[in-house]
Amino acid sequence: MRRAYNSVMTLPQLTPCPQCATPIVPHRACPSCGFYRDRQVLTVEAGG
Ligand SMILES: [Zn+2]
16 A cells, blocks of 8 residues: 555645744744744743
8 A cells, every 4th residue: 555645644834933943834823932923922931
């Protein structure tokens, strides 16, 4: 059984976060730093 379209079922195109350079899904807030479009939209606790 060969899966010729194996590469199709991959994650959507990711873009590096402008704040922390973490690969994130476009049009979504960065889950790492909480920034989206040069503004922080999520509350992300720093450190641990
Ligand atoms: Zn980020």
